[in-house]
Amino acid sequence: MSVDQATVRRVAHLARVAVSEEELEPLKGELNAILAFVEQLADLDVANVEPMTGVIPMELPMREDVVSDGHYPEKILANAPESEGGFFTVPKVVE
Amino acid sequence: MTALNQLTLTEAREGLATGEFTAVELTEAYVSAMAEARTLNAYVLETADKALAMAAESDKRIASGDAGKLEGLPIGVKDMFCTEGVRTTAGSKILGNFVPPYESTVTAQLWREGAVMLGKLNNDEFAMGSSNETSAFGPVVSPWRRENDKAPIVPGGSSGGSAAAVAAYLCAGATGTDTGGSIRQPAAFTGTVGIKPTYGRCSRFGIIAYASSLDQAGPFARTVNDAAILLRSMAGYDPKDSTSVNRAVPDYEDAVGASVKGKRIGIPREYRVEGLDPEIAGMWEEGAQWLRDAGAEVVDISLPHTKYALPAYYIVAPAEASSNLARYDGVRYGLRVPGRDVQEMYERTRATGFGPEVRRRIMIGTYVLSAGYYDAYYVKAQKVRTLIKRDFDDVFALGVDAVLAPATPSPAFGIGEKSHADPVEMYLQDIFTVTVNLAGLPGISVPAGFSCKNLPLGLQLIGRPFEEETLFSLAQVIEDAAGRFPVEDTWWVE
Numbered sequence: 001m002s003v004d005q006a007t008v009r010r011v012a013h014l015a016r017v018a019v020s021e022e023e024l025e026p027l028k029g030e031l032n033a034i035l036a037f038v039e040q041l042a043d044l045d046v047a048n049v050e051p052m053t054g055v056i057p058m059e060l061p062m063r064e065d066v067v068s069d070g071h072y073p074e075k076i077l078a079n080a081p082e083s084e085g086g087f088f089t090v091p092k093v094v095e
Numbered sequence: 096m097t098a099l100n101q102l103t104l105t106e107a108r109e110g111l112a113t114g115e116f117t118a119v120e121l122t123e124a125y126v127s128a129m130a131e132a133r134t135l136n137a138y139v140l141e142t143a144d145k146a147l148a149m150a151a152e153s154d155k156r157i158a159s160g161d162a163g164k165l166e167g168l169p170i171g172v173k174d175m176f177c178t179e180g181v182r183t184t185a186g187s188k189i190l191g192n193f194v195p196p197y198e199s200t201v202t203a204q205l206w207r208e209g210a211v212m213l214g215k216l217n218n219d220e221f222a223m224g225s226s227n228e229t230s231a232f233g234p235v236v237s238p239w240r241r242e243n244d245k246a247p248i249v250p251g252g253s254s255g256g257s258a259a260a261v262a263a264y265l266c267a268g269a270t271g272t273d274t275g276g277s278i279r280q281p282a283a284f285t286g287t288v289g290i291k292p293t294y295g296r297c298s299r300f301g302i303i304a305y306a307s308s309l310d311q312a313g314p315f316a317r318t319v320n321d322a323a324i325l326l327r328s329m330a331g332y333d334p335k336d337s338t339s340v341n342r343a344v345p346d347y348e349d350a351v352g353a354s355v356k357g358k359r360i361g362i363p364r365e366y367r368v369e370g371l372d373p374e375i376a377g378m379w380e381e382g383a384q385w386l387r388d389a390g391a392e393v394v395d396i397s398l399p400h401t402k403y404a405l406p407a408y409y410i411v412a413p414a415e416a417s418s419n420l421a422r423y424d425g426v427r428y429g430l431r432v433p434g435r436d437v438q439e440m441y442e443r444t445r446a447t448g449f450g451p452e453v454r455r456r457i458m459i460g461t462y463v464l465s466a467g468y469y470d471a472y473y474v475k476a477q478k479v480r481t482l483i484k485r486d487f488d489d490v491f492a493l494g495v496d497a498v499l500a501p502a503t504p505s506p507a508f509g510i511g512e513k514s515h516a517d518p519v520e521m522y523l524q525d526i527f528t529v530t531v532n533l534a535g536l537p538g539i540s541v542p543a544g545f546s547c548k549n550l551p552l553g554l555q556l557i558g559r560p561f562e563e564e565t566l567f568s569l570a571q572v573i574e575d576a577a578g579r580f581p582v583e584d585t586w587w588v589e
Binding site: 001003007008011012013014015016017018019027030031033034035037038039040041044046049050051052053054055056058060061063072075076078079080081082088090091092093 | 192193194196293294295308334337338340341400402403405406407409410417421424425426427428429430431433434435436437438439440441442443445446449454455457458459460461462465471472474475476477478479480481482484517518519522534535560
């Protein structure tokens, strides 16, 4: 499978990465080189193979469903580009 | 007398224990070596004041008989590990000003044992690269150079700063992370020892995530014994990482020097790839002979799905990366580039903050996970992983204790030599290492020879899950036979 410019634009949007018109063509080439490389897997019949879900067979550990951490909002906000009154702030979302 | 910073970690531990020198003296030797080596660009942040304060505390504990297992030993930390109150960037502009309010479990365990933090080491951006050229801080220069040639050489990647710093005596040991070969390939390029333990052996808590089902931490060191000392303190169960495994951590040092008589070593025929560098092939044969001479039995084996490992990796790793890196949105931490609305803010932040290789992998990951493609790509790649793991299970069931293979398909290359090529050419660097991550197995890289241009080459040993001890025993046989590979010419000292 290979991608065209419209697909590159759509994927960039899904990935929330701004891509200029001039970048589309070179990106298309790079992505297609990678997709052509992974295309080798098409040779392989995996019809009766289970997908791997974990590398080491183990049961996920369980714990009590209780709050086990927190109560330090100032630490959590310390790296925020913008915050106000104990909240992260973003540009207006709703008109 | 050897300069203090050129001692191995094992020797430094001995010198501190016997009072031959103090932790402060040892740390001062490293701090001045680091200041003289800035041209290598191995450190992205030096924490000399913190190091000297930690060393002074170590000296007090040594004096009072409360020394930990790593007391007073100066360590460098890859910039993928969150360090509380110390800037952590993952080599990316998007985290350029990030100061974590918490410590990764692996580094917390090192400090608990008394280790001293010298600073943060350069790496490929978000650990995506095999040459340390994708870092927002610029490339790391290897302390090695080709014979009669001053052209700068890459230290490998993504843990390029860790490998270069250990080789150039800028720390006694370093932490690394390995998702597709990021410890073993740079170790091979720099004449150092690097081990990626079994998936789940070290906690991933506080390590900036790249591909969560593949990422694993491990040490870099100048000798096999040094690596064994470090891994013992890095490994262990952590309730904060549900994939870490609750299993006792052995004293790996006991395995170093243990007999390998009767161990069965597999040589996988699929690793004799077309165009394999003859020097690498020669070193591989020599390594097998050293193990035979030490009493091991060397047998030919087949790992039939080897050639599908790298294509599967370049689906799984970008897919997981695109999910993990979704968190960098300019809201909670890191860079924010303003936009007219929140959507444009996200897109501009991520376009400005991520470098080209990271953007490429996020887009590939987004594409393979997008509606209609998930089964064709991601599920298929996970099925291929099952086959790759089964290949190893089958040879282990035949009594094979470890697999011997080259660590890299070539010696180190020059800075810039591959950066304008097709991205896939760089990906081929991981051809011998990536299977190990996909199957979750432990792998160690140990220096074993020189290229004709006098650059170090490494051999890789791959073990059964949680049998790192076997790898340390076998790696010591190789170190004994091949000798060590210290950098002789400290040309970078200004």
